[in-house]
Amino acid sequence: MSSFGPAPPPGTSDPTLPVGAMSSGARRSLPASLLVGGVLVGAIAVTALVSLLWTPHDPLLVEGSQRLQGPGAEYWFGTDRFGRDVVSRLMVGARTTLLVGVVAVGIAGLIGTPLGVLMGMSPRVLGETVMRFNDLLLAFPALLLAVMFGAVYGSSTLTAMIAIGIASIPVFARVARSGTLQVLASDYVLAARSAGRGPLAIAVRHVLPNISGLVIVQASVSFAIAVLAEAALSFLGFGTQPPTPSWGRMLQEAQELVAVRPFQAVAPGASIALAVLGFNLLGDGLRDRLDPRLDDRRGA
Amino acid sequence: MVEPTPSTATAAQPGPAPHRGEPIYTVRGLTCRFRQPRVSLRRPTPPLTAIEGIDLDVHAGQRFGVVGESGSGKSTLLRCLAALQAPTSGSIRFRGQELAGRRDRELKFLRREVQLVFQDPMASLDPRMRVRDLIAEPLVAQRMGGVDERVGELLDAVGLARQSATRYPHQFSGGQRQRIAIARALAVRPTVLLADEPVSALDVSVRAQILNLLAELVERYDLTLVFVSHDLAVVRHVCDAVAVMRAGAVVESGSAERVSSAPQHPYTRALVAAVPTLRRALAGADPAALLGAAPTDEEPT
Numbered sequence: 016m017s018s019f020g021p022a023p024p025p026g027t028s029d030p031t032l033p034v035g036a037m038s039s040g041a042r043r044s045l046p047a048s049l050l051v052g053g054v055l056v057g058a059i060a061v062t063a064l065v066s067l068l069w070t071p072h073d074p075l076l077v078e079g080s081q082r083l084q085g086p087g088a089e090y091w092f093g094t095d096r097f098g099r100d101v102v103s104r105l106m107v108g109a110r111t112t113l114l115v116g117v118v119a120v121g122i123a124g125l126i127g128t129p130l131g132v133l134m135g136m137s138p139r140v141l142g143e144t145v146m147r148f149n150d151l152l153l154a155f156p157a158l159l160l161a162v163m164f165g166a167v168y169g170s171s172t173l174t175a176m177i178a179i180g181i182a183s184i185p186v187f188a189r190v191a192r193s194g195t196l197q198v199l200a201s202d203y204v205l206a207a208r209s210a211g212r213g214p215l216a217i218a219v220r221h222v223l224p225n226i227s228g229l230v231i232v233q234a235s236v237s238f239a240i241a242v243l244a245e246a247a248l249s250f251l252g253f254g255t256q257p258p259t260p261s262w263g264r265m266l267q268e269a270q271e272l273v274a275v276r277p278f279q280a281v282a283p284g285a286s287i288a289l290a291v292l293g294f295n296l297l298g299d300g301l302r303d304r305l306d307p308r309l310d311d312r313r314g315a
Numbered sequence: 316m317v318e319p320t321p322s323t324a325t326a327a328q329p330g331p332a333p334h335r336g337e338p339i340y341t342v343r344g345l346t347c348r349f350r351q352p353r354v355s356l357r358r359p360t361p362p363l364t365a366i367e368g369i370d371l372d373v374h375a376g377q378r379f380g381v382v383g384e385s386g387s388g389k390s391t392l393l394r395c396l397a398a399l400q401a402p403t404s405g406s407i408r409f410r411g412q413e414l415a416g417r418r419d420r421e422l423k424f425l426r427r428e429v430q431l432v433f434q435d436p437m438a439s440l441d442p443r444m445r446v447r448d449l450i451a452e453p454l455v456a457q458r459m460g461g462v463d464e465r466v467g468e469l470l471d472a473v474g475l476a477r478q479s480a481t482r483y484p485h486q487f488s489g490g491q492r493q494r495i496a497i498a499r500a501l502a503v504r505p506t507v508l509l510a511d512e513p514v515s516a517l518d519v520s521v522r523a524q525i526l527n528l529l530a531e532l533v534e535r536y537d538l539t540l541v542f543v544s545h546d547l548a549v550v551r552h553v554c555d556a557v558a559v560m561r562a563g564a565v566v567e568s569g570s571a572e573r574v575s576s577a578p579q580h581p582y583t584r585a586l587v588a589a590v591p592t593l594r595r596a597l598a599g600a601d602p603a604a605l606l607g608a609a610p611t612d613e614e615p616t
Contacts, residue, residue, distance in 0.1 A: 202438035208419065209397055210453035210499070211426035220452075224443040307443060307483045 049300025055293025059286075063109040072100035074107045075258050092282050095268060101282055104260035108283065111261045112242050112290055115176040119241035120234050122180030127187025128230055132218055134188065135195025146192060149185045157182030157244055165253040172245075172261070175254040179244045183237045190233045194226030228302040235298020239291040246287050262287050336375030337410075339507060339539050340396060345369040345405035347391050365391040366563040369405070375506075378533065378540040380554030380571060382547050382586060388563040389543045390434075393511050396541060397431050398422050427457060429507045430500035432529075435516040436492035440484040446470075446495055447480035453502045469498035472535075473528060490521030494528065501532065507539045514549065526553060547586045551575050559583045 066074075071091065078098035086093045092101035134142040134149075161178035168174045198204060198221060207217050246263025248254030255261035262283040269280035346369075348362040366388035373379045381389045394400035395407060398414045407414040409425060430453065433439035440449050450469055451462045459465075467477050473494040484492055493513060500508060513529065514522040530553055533540045544550050550557055551571050558568040559582065567580040578584045 202433050202435065203441040205394075205399055206431065206433060206439045206496075206499075207441070207452065207456075208399055209426065209429075209431045211423060211456035211503075212452065213420065213456075216456065220444075221441055225441070307485070 046300040046303045048296040049304055052293050052296025052298070052300050055289055056297050059109050059290055059293065060113060062106050063113050066103075066106035066110060070100070070103035070106050072103045074099060074103035074260050076100075086278055093276060093278060095265075095279060096272065101265075101279060104265060105262070105282060105286055108260040108262045108265060108286070111172060111255055111259065112245065112287075115172065115179065115245040116238045116241045116290075116294070118176045119180035119183060119244075120238045122177065123183030123187050123237055124230065124234055127184040128191045128226075130184070131188040131191025131193075132195045132222055132226070135192040135199065136214060136218060136222070142192065146189070149188050152182075153185040153189065155182065157240075158247060161244065161248050162251075162253050165248070170253045170256060172255045172259070175245055175248045176241070179241045179248075183241070186237065187230065187233055190229050191226055194229045195222050198222045198225045228306055231302050231305065232298050235294045235301070238294040238298070242287060242290050242294070246283075262290075336377070338372055338408075339375050339377075339410060340371065340373040340541075341406075341408040341411075342369055342371035342396075343406045343408075345371070345392070345395060345407060346403050347388070347395060347400060348403045364563055366395075366560075369563075369565055371558060371565065371568075373539065373541060375539055376537065377556055378542065378554040380550035380557040381541065381543045381560060382545065382550050382557055383560030384545055386562075387560040389545075389560050390511055392560070393431075393509050393541065393543050397429055397509050398425055399431075423457070426453070427503055428505050429509060430503065430505040432493070432496050432500050432508065432510040432513045434512040436489065436496045437484070437516075439496055440492060440499075442483065442485060444483075445480065446482055446484065449484065449495060450480075450499045450502055453499065457503055459503065465502060466498075469502060472501065472532065473498045488521070489517045490525055493517060493525050497525075497529065497532065501536065504536070505538070507541070508533065510540065510542045512544055513542075515545065522549075529553065547575060547589070559586065 076099060078094075080098065092105070094100055095104070130145075134145050157179055160182045161175050164174045164178035165171075204217055204221055207221055212220070245254050245261065246266065249261040249263035250267040252267075255264055257264065265283040266280060266287070269276070269283070273280050346367045347365045349365060350362050351360040353360050369392060371392075381392060383389045391400060395402050395414075398407075398417065398419075402415050405415065409429070412424075414422065414425065444452075447463075447466050450466045454462050454465060466480055470477050470479060475491060475494050475498070479487070479491075479495075484495060487495065493516075497513075508529075510529065514525050517525060526549065529540075529542075532538070540554070542550060542553050547557075554571050556569070557571045557574045558565045559574065559580065560566070561582050567574060567578065567583045574583060575587055578587050
């Protein structure tokens, strides 16, 4: 942190620096993780959007004569045992994946984070009591909850993502509360109190910005977990129902064909892996990007 | 970035006898204890007594120094005065109004009159906020208008460029950060400034600048200052009255001149004996101090 003295001239705040200079210039360039994560997630998002307008073939069309084609010019990644085009199904499956991730993380973050901040700022006894219940929920497996939800409300993408979201609330509450306790012990909160700030202003202006890094990282991890959980649920038959394509479902359907047509399992499996990797990298990069301490240039 | 060394001639000048203006703070029997984590199953850990039975009077216009080693309870005392820490027992009256036992929202009047400068500006300035928002926070919190204009004025007053307003605290040096903290403390035009070791987290080279700035601003805005430090030389430089604290109690108090020239309590004598080297380190250019020609009160006998 060597920059003091006169403010750097305008124009030095240009973020277009080469990527990959990890040692000295890493903090000053766009973080590599943000770029790679952004590209991966962006690619999935674009794929999902394109699938709304166009897919190479009808993802649901069963063509008996085209069963189990290998990858080729007509069917890039081949066809499954019903003769449906794998590429088209992967593209539509990206929609399911994104939807599940966004909704599940949205539910968990929007409920869990305020809950954690509130419990961090409330009297110790109340906070501790609520957090012990929170730990109880934390110990409850998300998949089990989703299976129960499926049993009660019927298996569908919607129940799966709501169940995954609810199961992720305790993680956010826990992360937010521990961050809040840390922030509340800081001198700048004391300074804010002496400036005349009330608890709500302290929560919004000091606590939330300072725990945002923690929450973003948790969101990216939870996003990846949600994508995996949906794939697992669909694989088990509790999530997305046929014939709607889902990466997890495709993986399940391909498992008995692994010896014959390995690519049919590899394609959805690799898609899941890349999506999880992409969200993890994106979260990591965003945390760095949003922290003014790690980025001198934007203060100029 | 070397600024002139402090004018030690004025530093050594004893102020007039302590002011007897209207009482600002009247502290009686102030005690503050902290609960400790339990380590034994059989009996609870006894609470830590930070301060016990403190009596103190601060009058308008006074520069009141509190000296003591670390752990003597001086910071706790200051937090009690700022009503950021609820005392266990005792009474703190601010202009006749009792502060002990009041809730935060009943202390708005105090927030307008009393502001605080913390020890470590890196810790006391929210790293996520720009300088403008940091300085404006007390104004915004207390719904005062003319924020941008006032922020500019304050930056001028503490000797920072107005362009600093859009930057983040980590982009400044320690001394500059403390200037930001001082600007923030002065934003609401308080009448009382509480300073908790405002220079001990800073490089030796900028301490004198910040002390002189504080002294100058206290003079210019006619503030009452309560200044906490472990360094008697610094307190003498800034204050006219001193209370010496040890293990949570005031062992000696009086005018800064009297306490440092004729210390009564053995602990104060030990503190005074520690002064000459520190004093020379702070004001190495003062020939009188170097030659030992200064009044003999400088030297332990």
